[in-house]
Amino acid sequence: MAYRDLKEFIARLKEAGELKEISRPVDPHLEITEIADRAVKRGGPALLFTNVTGHSMPVLINAFASRRRMELALETDNIDAIAAEIDALLTPEVPRSVLDKLKMIPVLARLQDLAPREVRSGPCQEIVRTGDASLDDLPIITCWPGDGGPYITLAQVFTRHPEKGTLNIGMYRLQKFDSRTLGMHWQRHKGGAEHYRVAEQRGERLEAAIVLGPDPAMIYASTAPLPEEVSELMLAGFLRRKPVETVKCVTVDLRVPANSQIVLEGYVEPGERRLEGPFGDHTGFYSLADMYPVFHLTAITTCRDPVYPTTVVGRPPMEDGWLGKATERIFLPLIRKTLPEVVDINLPVEGIFHNFAIVSIRKRYPGHARKVMHALWGLGQMMFTKYIIVLDEHANVHDMQEVIWRLGTATDPRRDIEIASGPTDVLDHAAAIPDFSGKLGFDATRKWPDEGYNREWPEEIVMSPEIKARVDAYWDDLGI
Ligand SMILES: Cc1cc2nc3c(=O)[nH]c(=O)nc-3n(C[C@H](O)[C@H](O)[C@H](O)COP(=O)(O)O)c2cc1C
Ligand SMILES: [Mn+2]
Known part of the structure; x- marks a missing residue:
C-alpha cells in the first residue's frame, strides 16, 4: 500500500524501530548536522526533532539513511526486486499460453500507476500564504560552519520546459538568501538548468515549485538519473504502485503532489544571478561559491502541522549514499538494456x-x-x-x-x-x-x-568441490 504522505512513512519508520524522536531543544544552526552526522556514521535511526529552536515545525532527517529505511521508503524487502520488476516490464515475454497471459496481468497492471492523476484539492494546500509568505517560517538548517547560509537540502524542484511543456523534477539544494529568495543550485547538466536555459533564450521567467515532503518514493525519484523527458512522476507512480495525485499550484502554472507537506511557489527571472555558496558538499569538501539563478517566492502552501524534511551531505558515508545505492540497483536493468x-x-x-x-x-x-x-x-x-x-x-x-x-x-x-x-x-x-x-x-x-596476449594466462586457485564437501562433513567437529 502506497504511503498516503510523509507522515505515514514516519509512522512506519517508528513502528519498525527505525525512528528516534528528539524533544530536547536543538539549534537548526549546525547542531542538527552534528547529531545527524554522528547518527548516520554509527548506523543510527532516522531522527525527528520536535523542538527546533525558534520553530514549531518538526524536522525529519536521515529518513533514508540505511538499506532497511530505503526498503521501507520504496515498500520492498529488497531493492533488487524492484530492479527485477523493471526488467520484466522492459522485456515482457511473448505470452504463449493462457497461463503466460495471466502471469502478465500484474506486470501490466503496474503500467496504470505510471501516469499521475489530477485532483482538485489536496492536503498540501490546507494553509495558503501568498503576500505574507515567508521562508523564515521554515526550520531551514545551516549545515556546516563554512556554509554561505542556511540551505534547503531535501527539496523537489518542479519546472516545465518552456517550449515542450514537459515536466522535470530534480533534487537541488537551495540557499536561503532572505525571507523571499533562494539560490537555485541546478547544475548545468541537469533538467531544471536546461529548462531555465530555454526560458532565458526566450527572455522569459521560469516558474518553479519547490516541494518539501511528498511521499518517500517521490523524494527518491527526484534524485534518480532519468533520461531527460522521462517523467519522475512516472517513476514515483511505479515505485509506490499507485499514481501520484497532483493539484494545481495557487500562483504558478504547475501541478505538484497533493500529499506534500510544504510547497514553495515562485519563479526564476532570466538573466539574474547571485553568489551561491560555499556549501559543505557530498564530496567532503566545501564547494566554492559561484553565480546561480535566484528563486523568488510567490506563495507557501502547507498541510496542517507539516513536517520539514531535510538532509546533510558531507564526507561519506552519509544519507545521500543510501539514495545513490538504491539507484545503483534500480538502474542496473536499464544499463543492461544498452x-x-x-x-x-x-x-x-x-x-x-x-x-x-x-x-x-x-x-x-x-x-x-x-x-x-x-x-x-x-x-x-x-x-x-x-x-x-x-x-x-x-x-x-x-x-x-x-x-x-x-x-x-x-x-x-x-x-x-x-x-x-x-x-x-x-x-x-x-x-x-x-x-x-x-x-x-x-x-x-x-x-x-x-x-595480443601471447603468454599463458594462469588459472585461479580454487579447491575442488569434492574436497570441500569432504571437509564440510566434519568441519564443525574440528572446533576451529
Ligand atoms: C541530497 C542531494 C542533493 C543534491 N543536490 C544537488 C544540487 O544542488 N544540484 C544539482 O544539480 N544536483 C543535485 N543533486 C543531484 C540530482 O538530484 C540528480 O543528479 C538528479 O538525477 C537530477 O535530476 P534531473 O536530471 O531531473 O535534473 C543532489 C542529490 C542529492 C541526493
Ligand atoms: Mn529529470
Missing part, C-alpha cells in the same frame, strides 16, 4: 558515485572492456565517472578486497589503461578545467591471445 554484457556494477559510496565505477562483464570479443568503458562514459549521468574498472563476469564487484586483488593481478599498466576525456561533475574540484576532465579506465579482464 549493455547486455554488464553483469553487475558497484559505485562505491566513498567514490561519491561519480568518481569510481567497478563493473563486471561477460567478455565476448577483443577490446570488449574498452567498449563498455566508453559506453558508460556516454550514458546519462554515468558520463561524470572518472575511473572505471572492468572485471570478468565471475568477479564480485562489491568486494573491494577482491577488486584490488584482481585489478593488480590482471593488468599491465602499459597495456591495460584507457585514457579519455569528457564532462565531469560540477563538484569535481580536482579537474584542471571546471566541468571537463580526464577519464581513466582499467581493463582488468583476463587478456586473450587475439588481444
Whole structure:
C-alpha cells in the first residue's frame, strides 16, 4: 500500500524501530548536522526533532539513511526486486499460453500507476500564504560552519520546459538568501538548468515549485538519473504502485503532489544571478561559491502541522549514499538494456558515485572492456565517472578486497589503461578545467591471445568441490 504522505512513512519508520524522536531543544544552526552526522556514521535511526529552536515545525532527517529505511521508503524487502520488476516490464515475454497471459496481468497492471492523476484539492494546500509568505517560517538548517547560509537540502524542484511543456523534477539544494529568495543550485547538466536555459533564450521567467515532503518514493525519484523527458512522476507512480495525485499550484502554472507537506511557489527571472555558496558538499569538501539563478517566492502552501524534511551531505558515508545505492540497483536493468554484457556494477559510496565505477562483464570479443568503458562514459549521468574498472563476469564487484586483488593481478599498466576525456561533475574540484576532465579506465579482464596476449594466462586457485564437501562433513567437529 502506497504511503498516503510523509507522515505515514514516519509512522512506519517508528513502528519498525527505525525512528528516534528528539524533544530536547536543538539549534537548526549546525547542531542538527552534528547529531545527524554522528547518527548516520554509527548506523543510527532516522531522527525527528520536535523542538527546533525558534520553530514549531518538526524536522525529519536521515529518513533514508540505511538499506532497511530505503526498503521501507520504496515498500520492498529488497531493492533488487524492484530492479527485477523493471526488467520484466522492459522485456515482457511473448505470452504463449493462457497461463503466460495471466502471469502478465500484474506486470501490466503496474503500467496504470505510471501516469499521475489530477485532483482538485489536496492536503498540501490546507494553509495558503501568498503576500505574507515567508521562508523564515521554515526550520531551514545551516549545515556546516563554512556554509554561505542556511540551505534547503531535501527539496523537489518542479519546472516545465518552456517550449515542450514537459515536466522535470530534480533534487537541488537551495540557499536561503532572505525571507523571499533562494539560490537555485541546478547544475548545468541537469533538467531544471536546461529548462531555465530555454526560458532565458526566450527572455522569459521560469516558474518553479519547490516541494518539501511528498511521499518517500517521490523524494527518491527526484534524485534518480532519468533520461531527460522521462517523467519522475512516472517513476514515483511505479515505485509506490499507485499514481501520484497532483493539484494545481495557487500562483504558478504547475501541478505538484497533493500529499506534500510544504510547497514553495515562485519563479526564476532570466538573466539574474547571485553568489551561491560555499556549501559543505557530498564530496567532503566545501564547494566554492559561484553565480546561480535566484528563486523568488510567490506563495507557501502547507498541510496542517507539516513536517520539514531535510538532509546533510558531507564526507561519506552519509544519507545521500543510501539514495545513490538504491539507484545503483534500480538502474542496473536499464544499463543492461544498452549493455547486455554488464553483469553487475558497484559505485562505491566513498567514490561519491561519480568518481569510481567497478563493473563486471561477460567478455565476448577483443577490446570488449574498452567498449563498455566508453559506453558508460556516454550514458546519462554515468558520463561524470572518472575511473572505471572492468572485471570478468565471475568477479564480485562489491568486494573491494577482491577488486584490488584482481585489478593488480590482471593488468599491465602499459597495456591495460584507457585514457579519455569528457564532462565531469560540477563538484569535481580536482579537474584542471571546471566541468571537463580526464577519464581513466582499467581493463582488468583476463587478456586473450587475439588481444595480443601471447603468454599463458594462469588459472585461479580454487579447491575442488569434492574436497570441500569432504571437509564440510566434519568441519564443525574440528572446533576451529
Ligand atoms: C541530497 C542531494 C542533493 C543534491 N543536490 C544537488 C544540487 O544542488 N544540484 C544539482 O544539480 N544536483 C543535485 N543533486 C543531484 C540530482 O538530484 C540528480 O543528479 C538528479 O538525477 C537530477 O535530476 P534531473 O536530471 O531531473 O535534473 C543532489 C542529490 C542529492 C541526493
Ligand atoms: Mn529529470
